[in-house]
Amino acid sequence: MNNKVVKYLLYILNIIFAIVIISPVIYCFNVSMMTMKEVFAGGFWSRQVMLDNYKKALQLAPFFTFIKNSLIVSCTVTFGQIVTGALAAYAFSMMKFRGRNALFLLMLATMMIPSQAIIIANYLIICDLGLKNTYTALIIPNAASAFAVFNMRQAFLQLPIEIKEAADIDGCGNFRFFYSIALPLVKPAMGALGIYIFLQSWNHYLWPLLVTDSVNMRTVQIGLGMLQGAESTDFRPVMAGSMIILIPSILAFVLGQKQLISGLTSGSVKG
Amino acid sequence: MKKGKKWLAAIMAAAMAMSLTACGGSSASNQSAAGTAAAADTKATAAGGKTVITLWHAMGGVNGEATEALVKAFNESQNEIEVKSEYQGNYDDLITKLKAAMQSGNMPDVCQMYDIGTKFMTDSGYAIPVQDMFKTTNFDPSSVMNIITSYYTVDGKQMSMPFNVSTPMLYYNKDVFKAAGLDPDTPPKTFDEVLEYSKKIVESKAAPVGYAQAIYGWFFEQQIAGQGKYYANNENGRKAPATEVDFVNNGSGLKIFETWKKLMDSGYAANYGSTTADTQTAFFSGQTAMIIESTAILKNATASSNFEIGTGYLPKIEENADGGVIIGGASLWMMDNKDDARKNAAWKFIEYSTTPDSQANWSMSTGYFAINPAAYETTAMKDFIAKNPNFVTAINQLKSSPVNGYTAGVLSGVATESRKIFNEAMEKTYDGTYTPQEAVNYLAEKVNAAITNYNSSTK
Numbered sequence: 001m002n003n004k005v006v007k008y009l010l011y012i013l014n015i016i017f018a019i020v021i022i023s024p025v026i027y028c029f030n031v032s033m034m035t036m037k038e039v040f041a042g043g044f045w046s047r048q049v050m051l052d053n054y055k056k057a058l059q060l061a062p063f064f065t066f067i068k069n070s071l072i073v074s075c076t077v078t079f080g081q082i083v084t085g086a087l088a089a090y091a092f093s094m095m096k097f098r099g100r101n102a103l104f105l106l107m108l109a110t111m112m113i114p115s116q117a118i119i120i121a122n123y124l125i126i127c128d129l130g131l132k133n134t135y136t137a138l139i140i141p142n143a144a145s146a147f148a149v150f151n152m153r154q155a156f157l158q159l160p161i162e163i164k165e166a167a168d169i170d171g172c173g174n175f176r177f178f179y180s181i182a183l184p185l186v187k188p189a190m191g192a193l194g195i196y197i198f199l200q201s202w203n204h205y206l207w208p209l210l211v212t213d214s215v216n217m218r219t220v221q222i223g224l225g226m227l228q229g230a231e232s233t234d235f236r237p238v239m240a241g242s243m244i245i246l247i248p249s250i251l252a253f254v255l256g257q258k259q260l261i262s263g264l265t266s267g268s269v270k271g
Numbered sequence: 272m273k274k275g276k277k278w279l280a281a282i283m284a285a286a287m288a289m290s291l292t293a294c295g296g297s298s299a300s301n302q303s304a305a306g307t308a309a310a311a312d313t314k315a316t317a318a319g320g321k322t323v324i325t326l327w328h329a330m331g332g333v334n335g336e337a338t339e340a341l342v343k344a345f346n347e348s349q350n351e352i353e354v355k356s357e358y359q360g361n362y363d364d365l366i367t368k369l370k371a372a373m374q375s376g377n378m379p380d381v382c383q384m385y386d387i388g389t390k391f392m393t394d395s396g397y398a399i400p401v402q403d404m405f406k407t408t409n410f411d412p413s414s415v416m417n418i419i420t421s422y423y424t425v426d427g428k429q430m431s432m433p434f435n436v437s438t439p440m441l442y443y444n445k446d447v448f449k450a451a452g453l454d455p456d457t458p459p460k461t462f463d464e465v466l467e468y469s470k471k472i473v474e475s476k477a478a479p480v481g482y483a484q485a486i487y488g489w490f491f492e493q494q495i496a497g498q499g500k501y502y503a504n505n506e507n508g509r510k511a512p513a514t515e516v517d518f519v520n521n522g523s524g525l526k527i528f529e530t531w532k533k534l535m536d537s538g539y540a541a542n543y544g545s546t547t548a549d550t551q552t553a554f555f556s557g558q559t560a561m562i563i564e565s566t567a568i569l570k571n572a573t574a575s576s577n578f579e580i581g582t583g584y585l586p587k588i589e590e591n592a593d594g595g596v597i598i599g600g601a602s603l604w605m606m607d608n609k610d611d612a613r614k615n616a617a618w619k620f621i622e623y624s625t626t627p628d629s630q631a632n633w634s635m636s637t638g639y640f641a642i643n644p645a646a647y648e649t650t651a652m653k654d655f656i657a658k659n660p661n662f663v664t665a666i667n668q669l670k671s672s673p674v675n676g677y678t679a680g681v682l683s684g685v686a687t688e689s690r691k692i693f694n695e696a697m698e699k700t701y702d703g704t705y706t707p708q709e710a711v712n713y714l715a716e717k718v719n720a721a722i723t724n725y726n727s728s729t730k
Contacts, residue, residue, distance in 0.1 A: 128375075225360055233571075234574075
C-alpha cells in the first residue's frame with residue numbers, strides 16, 4: 001500500500017517537472033499565434049488561432065529549403081561520426097598495437113582546441129578546395145569527431161574482454177566481431193551519441209554561415225537569424241520559425257529514443 | 272585475422288586523418304587556390320552580358336525585406352548590372368565572415384558594415400573610398416545630410432555610404448504621463464527633469480518605474496557628444512589615430528556616471544541590464560514610463576504598445592550649444608576586387624540607394640532615417656510623416672544637431688571592446704562596487720590599453 005503512495009507521489013513529481021520543462025515551449029507556441037500588442041500585454045495564452053506569423057516567417061525565410069538542407073547535413077554528419085567513431089573506437093579499445101595510447105591521447109588533445117580558434121583556418125581550406133557553398137563543405141569538417149571516438153571507446157570498454165577472447169578462439173575476425181557482436185551490444189550508446197550529434201549539427205550556426213553564400217544552401221539556424229532585426233525584433237515570426245524547425249529535432253529524438261530502448265533490452269539478453 | 276587487423280587500422284587511420292585535416296591549417300596552398308577561385312568568379316560575372324555583383328548585408332526581419340526590395344528595384348531599373356544580395360548573419364557575424372573572406376579572396380563587391388567597424392574597414396586596405404567614385408557619375412555629395420556622412424569621413428575623405436541610420440531618442444508613455452498629472456506633450460529635456468518626472472510617476476503610482484535605459488556604450492558616447500566633448504584625443508581620432516581617451520581629462524565621463532548613478536539610486540529608475548530588448552520589453556509592457564532607444568524601433572514600439580507613445584529629444588546632462596547626437600547604424604562599403612567593371616557597378620548600386628525614392632521607401636519600411644533630405648519632400652514620405660508624427664521628433668533632433676567633431680563620434684578600432692568594458696564599469700557603478708570616479712578611471716585605463724594594443728598592431 002505504502003509503495004503505491006510513493007509511486008503516485010513520484011508520478012505527480014514527474015508531471016510537475018515535465019510541465020516546468022515544457023512550459024517555455026508552450027509559451028513559444030502561444031507567442032507564435034499572438035498579435036503584437038498581445039505579446040506585451042503579458043498573457044500566457046493566445047486569444048486566437050492565427051497563422052499569420054507562420055506565413056510571415058515563411059515569407060522572410062524559405063524554411064522548407066533550410067529544413068531539407070539541415071536534414072541532409074545533420075543525417076550525414078551523424079552517420080559519418082558514428083561510422084568513423086565506432087571504427088576508430090574499436091581499434092582503440094579492442095586491438096593492441098604500438099603507439100595506441102599515444103595516438104588516442106593525441107586525438108583527445110584535439111578536443112581541447114576551441115572550435116572558434118580553427119574555424120577560419122577550416123574556412124580557408126574549404127575555399128582552397130573550391131568547396132564553398134556545397135553540402136560537402138557543410139559535412140566534411142564535422143564527419144569525424146574526437147568526441148564520438150571517445151564516447152564509443154567508453155562503450156566498447158564496457159564489454160567484457162572474455163567475449164573478444166572467445167571470438168578469437170573461435171576464429172572470428174575483427175570485422176565480423178565488430179559488426180555482429182560488438183556493435184549490437186553498444187547500440188544504446190550509439191543511439192545516445194546519434195541524438196547528441198544530430199542535435200548539435202542541427203544547431204550549428206557560424207560554420208554554415210561562413211561556408212555558404214546563397215540562400216538555397218543555408219540551414220535552419222540561419223533562417224532564424226534572418227527573422228531578427230538589428231535594433232528591435234518582432235518575436236512572433238521568430239517563435240513561429242522556432243516551432244517549424246523544432247519538429248524535425250523532436251522527431252530525431254523520438255526515433256533515436258526508440259533505438260535506445262530496443263538497444264538496451266537486446267543488449268541485456270545477449271550480454 | 273592479421274589481414275583484418277591491418278584493414279581496421281587503415282580505416283581508423285583514415286578517420287583520424289580526416290579529423291586532423293579538419294583541425295589543422297595549411298596556409299601554403301592558400302594563395303594559388305584563392306587566385307583560381309577569384310578567376311572563376313570573374314568568369315561567372317561575364318556570363319549573360321550583365322555585370323553580376325554581390326552585396327553582403329546583416330539586415331534581418333522587415334529590414335531584410337526592405338533591403339531585398341531595394342535590390343530588386345535596382346535590378347529592374349536597368350539591364351546592365353545584377354546585384355545578388357546575401358544575408359550574412361547579424362553585424363558581428365558579418366564582420367567575422369568578411370575578415371575570413373579578406374584572407375581567402377572571396378570578398379563581396381558591396382558590404383554593409385556597422386558604424387563601429389569603420390576604423391577596421393579603413394585600416395584593412397581592402398575598401399575603395401566611395402568619395403573616389405563621386406566623379407565617375409557626377410554624384411552630388413551634398414545630396415546626403417552632412418551630419419550623417421561626417422561619421423563615415425576619415426581624414427577628410429568619405430569612406431562609405433551611410434545605409435541604415437538612426438540616433439537614440441526618448442520614448443515615453445503618454446497615458447502614464449496623464450495619470451501622473453504631467454503634460455503628455457512636454458517630455459523631459461535634461462536628466463534633472465527625468466529624475467523629477469520619474470519621482471512624480473512612481474509616487475502617483477502611474478507606473479512602477481519612471482525611467483530605464485539599457486547599459487549600452489552607445490548611450491555613453493552620445494552623452495559625451497551631447498556635452499560637446501571628445502571621447503578620444505586627436506579630435507575623436509579623426510585628425511590622427513586616437514592614442515588615448517579624452518573623457519577623463521575633459522570631465523564629461525565623470526558627469527555621466529554621476530548623473531546615471533544618482534538616477535538609479537533614487538529608486539525611481541530601474542536597470543534591466545545590457546540587453547536592449549529587455550528594456551524595450553519593460554517599456555512596451557508598461558513597466559517603465561520612459562526609455563532611451565534607437566529611433567529605428569519607433570515602428571515596432573508603436574505596434575507593440577497598448578498605450579499612446581510620445582517621443583522627445585535625447586535627455587541631456589547639461590545644455591551645450593556644441594552638443595548633439597551621433598548617428599549610428601551601418602553603411603555600405605565598396606570592396607576592392609581589382610575589377611573595374613564590378614567596381615563601377617558597385618558604385619552605381621550605391622548611388623541608386625541614395626536617390627530620394629529609394630530613401631523614402633527604405634525609411635518608410637524600416638524606420639531608419641532617409642539620408643537624402645530630398646526624400647522627405649516626396650509625397651509618399653509626406654503622407655507617412657503626417658500619419659506618424661513621432662517620426663518628426665527623430666528628424667528634427669538630427670537636423671538640430673550641429674555638424675562638428677563631437678557629433679561625428681569617435682573613430683576607434685577598439686569600439687566593440689570599449690563598449691564591453693563600459694558595460695562592466697557601469698554595472699559595477701550601479702551595484703556600488705565602484706564610485707563614479709573609480710568607474711571612469713577603470714574604463715579609461717582599460718580602453719587606453721586596448722587602443723595602444725590596436726595601434727601597435729596596425730603600425
